[in-house]
Amino acid sequence: MGNDRMKAAPDSLLVTNEKLKTKLEVKNNLLNHVYEISSMLTSVPDLEKVLREIVDRIMTGLNFDRVIIHLINNDGVRLECVRTKGFTQIGAERALSKPLVIGKHYCYETSAILRGEPIFIKDTVNNPEATEVDRIINNYQERKSVLYVPLKLKGKVIGLIGVDRYRTRMEITQDDIESLAIFANQAAIIIENARLYDALSNEKMLSENIIRCSVNGIMVSDLDGQIRNLNPRGEEILGINNEEAKLRLIQDVFLFNDKERLRIYKALKRKEDISPFEITYQRKDNRRLTLGITAFTLTGENGDVHGAVSLITDLTEKKRMDDYLLRTEKLAALGWIASGIAHEIRNPLAGIYTTVQNMENECDTDNSHRGELKNILTEIDRIEGLIREVLNLARPLPLQIEEVDVHKLLTNTVSLVRKEATKKDIVIKTQFSKETMPTRADPNRLRQVFLNLLINAVDSITTKGKVMISTEMMEGQTKPGRWLLIRFKDNGIGIPAEVINKIFDPFFTTKSVGTGLGLTVSDKIIQDHHGIIEVESKVQKGTTFCVRLPVFLDEA
Ligand SMILES: Nc1ncnc2c1ncn2[C@@H]1O[C@H](COP(=O)(O)OP(=O)(O)OP(=O)(O)O)[C@@H](O)[C@H]1O
Numbered sequence: 001m002g003n004d005r006m007k008a009a010p011d012s013l014l015v016t017n018e019k020l021k022t023k024l025e026v027k028n029n030l031l032n033h034v035y036e037i038s039s040m041l042t043s044v045p046d047l048e049k050v051l052r053e054i055v056d057r058i059m060t061g062l063n064f065d066r067v068i069i070h071l072i073n074n075d076g077v078r079l080e081c082v083r084t085k086g087f088t089q090i091g092a093e094r095a096l097s098k099p100l101v102i103g104k105h106y107c108y109e110t111s112a113i114l115r116g117e118p119i120f121i122k123d124t125v126n127n128p129e130a131t132e133v134d135r136i137i138n139n140y141q142e143r144k145s146v147l148y149v150p151l152k153l154k155g156k157v158i159g160l161i162g163v164d165r166y167r168t169r170m171e172i173t174q175d176d177i178e179s180l181a182i183f184a185n186q187a188a189i190i191i192e193n194a195r196l197y198d199a200l201s202n203e204k205m206l207s208e209n210i211i212r213c214s215v216n217g218i219m220v221s222d223l224d225g226q227i228r229n230l231n232p233r234g235e236e237i238l239g240i241n242n243e244e245a246k247l248r249l250i251q252d253v254f255l256f257n258d259k260e261r262l263r264i265y266k267a268l269k270r271k272e273d274i275s276p277f278e279i280t281y282q283r284k285d286n287r288r289l290t291l292g293i294t295a296f297t298l299t300g301e302n303g304d305v306h307g308a309v310s311l312i313t314d315l316t317e318k319k320r321m322d323d324y325l326l327r328t329e330k331l332a333a334l335g336w337i338a339s340g341i342a343h344e345i346r347n348p349l350a351g352i353y354t355t356v357q358n359m360e361n362e363c364d365t366d367n368s369h370r371g372e373l374k375n376i377l378t379e380i381d382r383i384e385g386l387i388r389e390v391l392n393l394a395r396p397l398p399l400q401i402e403e404v405d406v407h408k409l410l411t412n413t414v415s416l417v418r419k420e421a422t423k424k425d426i427v428i429k430t431q432f433s434k435e436t437m438p439t440r441a442d443p444n445r446l447r448q449v450f451l452n453l454l455i456n457a458v459d460s461i462t463t464k465g466k467v468m469i470s471t472e473m474m475e476g477q478t479k480p481g482r483w484l485l486i487r488f489k490d491n492g493i494g495i496p497a498e499v500i501n502k503i504f505d506p507f508f509t510t511k512s513v514g515t516g517l518g519l520t521v522s523d524k525i526i527q528d529h530h531g532i533i534e535v536e537s538k539v540q541k542g543t544t545f546c547v548r549l550p551v552f553l554d555e556a
């Protein structure tokens with residue numbers, strides 16, 4: 001019976017059914033393709049890959065044999081061709097290299113963009129409305145029947161898909177237009193997603209590059225102080241690598257005390273940046289650095305503070321230079337005054353000396369004033385000595401340069417002080433480098449420096465203690481060449497932080513019998529030898545003076 005009915009069905013109905021069936025199949029096919037490109041939303045959105053996939057799906061799924069995709073550039077007016085398929089090489093190259101400018105080039109592409117609607121031109125070659133630009137494009141793309149569908153996202157047009165059936169010459173139907181429009185809606189989302197991701201990862205790469213190449217150390221930490229990242233320059237300055245740093249807290253790395261930590265924490269919480277401050281940092285290789293630290297708050301999208309970005313600058317060399325310049329300036333100022341007054345004092349002093357000497361000579365041997373006059377002469381000698389020292393500071397020393405064995409010179413210096421030291425129960429130890437340490441210097445001047453440093457060390461120990469003199473050969477850290485390093489380390493009373501900057505000043509002394517010229521003179525002598533004196537001290541723990549001298553052997 002069913003068969004009868006089938007037979008009975010009119011031909012026209014069968015055809016309509018067939019048509020409906022193919023139409024359904026086409027829609028089904030389209031939906032499949034839309035569904036499949038949608039899956040690209042969750043995978044890594046690489047714009048190139050996304051465009052390739054979209055073009056392929058349009059060709060296989062919607063049966064077009066040429067596809068062209070244009071996207072509007074960041075400037076909002078340039079319509080750039082980003083992908084073609086099915087075109088001749090010349091056709092593709094021209095499209096890719098010649099962007100269309102909205103508002104300047106009038107053609108199907110720009111008008112589809114401006115209208116935000118699909119444009120279908122059945123026969124562009126004979127279209128009387130074709131513009132000059134259209135005709136040029138017709139020519140190199142060999143277009144006839146073409147369809148342009150805008151890529152729209154939330155009402156905003158971001159680009160355009162153009163298709164045709166160049167080879168099969170099959171007709172483009174209303175269904176095709178609708179299908180491509182549906183497909184384009186989905187494609188627009190995926191393309192924009194990939195473009196955003198591209199822009200973001202470019203931005204991320206840019207900031208990563210800036211951080212990597214920065215001349216400052218950059219450390220990122222959270223509010224608890226947990227380090228999240230340390231850039232290569234930071235690794236270099238601090239002498240710890242990023243992986244080690246991430247296991248530590250910023251307050252432990254920089255040894256912030258509770259007060260400092262709280263100050264920084266509170267400021268960051270209030271979203272205040274931390275203005276530059278200086279700290280001393282001890283590296284694992286024992287190098288002590290002066291670091292400048294500035295910190296900025298790190299806020300999230302909602303404005304909450306997540307942590308801090310700290311900029312770390314190595315100020316060690318600058319500080320050393322600053323100290324040195326300050327000391328040199330002070331010396332120069334002292335010299336200027338000294339040479340002026342020394343002359344004025346010396347002449348009357350010479351007068352007094354001769355008078356007193358005459359008086360002494362005239363006194364009988366048993367005269368009780370004789371002793372007092374002798375004392376006056378000794379005191380005048382002392383003043384004269386002082387003036388000589390001050391004048392020495394003021395002018396360049398005439399150095400008697402010869403080849404000097406530093407170890408011999410040190411041993412000799414120790415022997416001068418040992419007796420006094422032993423009386424106070426102080427041991428003086430030496431730990432010399434295995435290499436001999438020859439250099440060209442003025443041995444008497446160097447002995448004067450070593451003697452002053454050694455006496456200062458012994459003086460700093462009230463009862464019982466140890467002074468260690470050690471030597472080392474080293475490569476220059478900032479200047480090339482080899483350097484002698486001589487350390488005088490004591491476990492005496494130490495120097496309080498508030499006076500450590502003054503100890504090289506002329507006449508600074510904390511001793512009842514000191515002149516306060518010892519270190520000033522020593523510094524000057526070492527400077528004249530192109531070397532450096534540095535000091536490190538902790539109250540109640542002790543002091544270390546380091547003398548660095550360049551090795552000069554070749555010079556005459
Ligand atoms: N090793 C040290 N330990 C502790 N303090 C020191 C040490 N070396 C120097 N000082 C401090 O520096 C000051 C200046 O030293 P400097 O050698 O210039 O003069 P002085 O020793 O006081 O006198 P002078 O050397 O002229 O007899 C000392 O008075 C002392 O306070």
Ligand SMILES: [Mg+2]
Nearest residue numbers: 452456518519
């Ligand atoms: Mg001294």
